[in-house]
Amino acid sequence: MLEAIHRNTRVVVDLSIIKQNISKLKSKLNPSKQVYAVVKANAYGHGMIPVAKAALEAGVQGFCVANVDEALALREAGIMEPVLILGLSRVEDAPLLASNHITAAVDSVEWLLQAAPLLKEIPLKVHVAVDSGMGRIGVVNEKELTEVEAVLRNGPFEFEAMFTHFATADEEDTAHLTKQEEKFNGMIGELEERPPHIHCSNSAYAIWHSAGDSDIIRYGIGLYGINPSNGDLCVEDEELLTPALQWETEMVKVKKLEIGDTVSYGATYKAKEPQWVATLPIGYADGYIRAYNKGEVIVDGVRCPIIGRVCMDQCMVRLPHEYPVGTKVTLLGKNKEEEITAIELAKRADTIAYEVICMISDRVKREYING
Ligand SMILES: *Cc1c(COP(=O)(O)O)cnc(C)c1O
Numbered sequence: 276m277l278e279a280i281h282r283n284t285r286v287v288v289d290l291s292i293i294k295q296n297i298s299k300l301k302s303k304l305n306p307s308k309q310v311y312a313v314v315k316a317n318a319y320g321h322g323m324i325p326v327a328k329a330a331l332e333a334g335v336q337g338f339c340v341a342n343v344d345e346a347l348a349l350r351e352a353g354i355m356e357p358v359l360i361l362g363l364s365r366v367e368d369a370p371l372l373a374s375n376h377i378t379a380a381v382d383s384v385e386w387l388l389q390a391a392p393l394l395k396e397i398p399l400k401v402h403v404a405v406d407s408g409m410g411r412i413g414v415v416n417e418k419e420l421t422e423v424e425a426v427l428r429n430g431p432f433e434f435e436a437m438f439t440h441f442a443t444a445d446e447e448d449t450a451h452l453t454k455q456e457e458k459f460n461g462m463i464g465e466l467e468e469r470p471p472h473i474h475c476s477n478s479a480y481a482i483w484h485s486a487g488d489s490d491i492i493r494y495g496i497g498l499y500g501i502n503p504s505n506g507d508l509c510v511e512d513e514e515l516l517t518p519a520l521q522w523e524t525e526m527v528k529v530k531k532l533e534i535g536d537t538v539s540y541g542a543t544y545k546a547k548e549p550q551w552v553a554t555l556p557i558g559y560a561d562g563y564i565r566a567y568n569k570g571e572v573i574v575d576g577v578r579c580p581i582i583g584r585v586c587m588d589q590c591m592v593r594l595p596h597e598y599p600v601g602t603k604v605t606l607l608g609k610n611k612e613e614e615i616t617a618i619e620l621a622k623r624a625d626t627i628a629y630e631v632i633c634m635i636s637d638r639v640k641r642e643y644i645n646g
Contacts, residue, residue: 276560276638283525283601284557286635287608288321290329291645292519296500297333299515300481304492309472310334311359313495314349315341320562320632321499321520322641324352329646330498331356339493343368346377359402361493363412366390373399378435380404382413384422387430394431401427402436402472405462408455409442417465424467436472436491437463445479445504452484460488479503482510496629505627506618518616520632521608522639525601526553529594538591539583551594553579555604558588562634563606566624572604576611579604607631 301310312335313319318326327338327349337357340346343365346358359378369390372379378400381387390399403423406413414420427434439459443451459475476489478497496503500518502510510516532538532546555572557563565585571578572592579592592604607615617628624631 544583573610
């Protein structure tokens with residue numbers, strides 16, 4: 276989608292907050308641990324390159340992304356630090372990764388055997404993925420691991436790390452997590468030789484499980500100042516997570532409804548009394564989805580309900596009184612004493628805060644402050 280630059284609807288990202296969130300995490304960690312900023316999916320909607328640069332200034336040692344193109348975009352922006360692709364890549368892209376010094380997650384001996392003849396001078400850096408109970412990618416047993424390790428050590432590869440991902444690190448009940456930890460530790464024990472790094476920590480694990488034996492922390496949602504458990508578990512140090520993103524728009528029309536007037540598709544909202552309403556230039560094509568209409572926006576520190584259905588590009592809110600066209604409206608973030616969090620929006624739509632911020636579409640202009 277085209278970025279709408281002639282419209283006063285924007286996401287404002289405070290880069291000093293991103294840096295502060297990283298510094299707070301680092302102050303909690305043993306200094307021997309490395310932090311990799313997870314900037315996949317356009318840095319969870321915040322904008323990959325500005326966030327990556329801020330994260331570097333805050334002292335992260337590397338980056339995690341989801342796919343080859345995200346990794347290449349970091350390189351094109353001049354970022355030279357390690358970049359790990361968390362998902363599996365196509366075998367034909369192995370030379371592209373090697374020549375850009377991008378690290379691949381690998382979980383099969385077949386992949387390595389097919390990649391080996393394609394690799395020329397530069398070895399490919401590899402992190403071996405272990406499936407300890409996430410059921411997504413990774414070697415599943417000792418036999419697979421042993422085979423992968425043998426090929427890695429005898430081919431054009433650099434075996435840099437072994438890693439796993441936990442399915443329930445953000446939950447109160449630790450039974451499944453303990454099983455995963457045991458399986459992962461068992462797999463580490465099967466290695467002929469330990470690679471330089473072992474890692475297993477996402478944000479939730481770093482926040483609630485002291486990052487365990489993970490010597491690289493793959494810090495995603497926490498970087499953006501959002502509680503990984505969607506608010507189910509509390510974070511002791513309140514300063515650890517400060518949201519960096521504000522989503523705001525401005526009233527493009529303000530009008531008075533008379534009794535019986537209806538609003539939006541389906542004419543589901545009918546005025547029971549005369550009232551002021553504003554039309555906002557934001558809709559589900561911007562990632563402000565229809566499910567959000569169960570809630571409110573903030574105008575001048577006061578919550579105002581969304582009325583009628585959210586349209587593709589516009590939506591309407593009820594005002595306590597008349598406001599001038601151009602009045603600022605906060606969709607997500609703080610406005611005076613009031614705040615709408617990503618978790619609040621998520622709950623309206625029966626989803627998680629991760630999805631809310633990733634859904635903010637590229638039609639919405641991103642602006643950066645305190646960079
Ligand atoms: C996305 C992802 C992360 C980051 O998770 P957060 O919960 O955002 O910290 C870490 N590791 C893997 C494998 C991931 O896919």
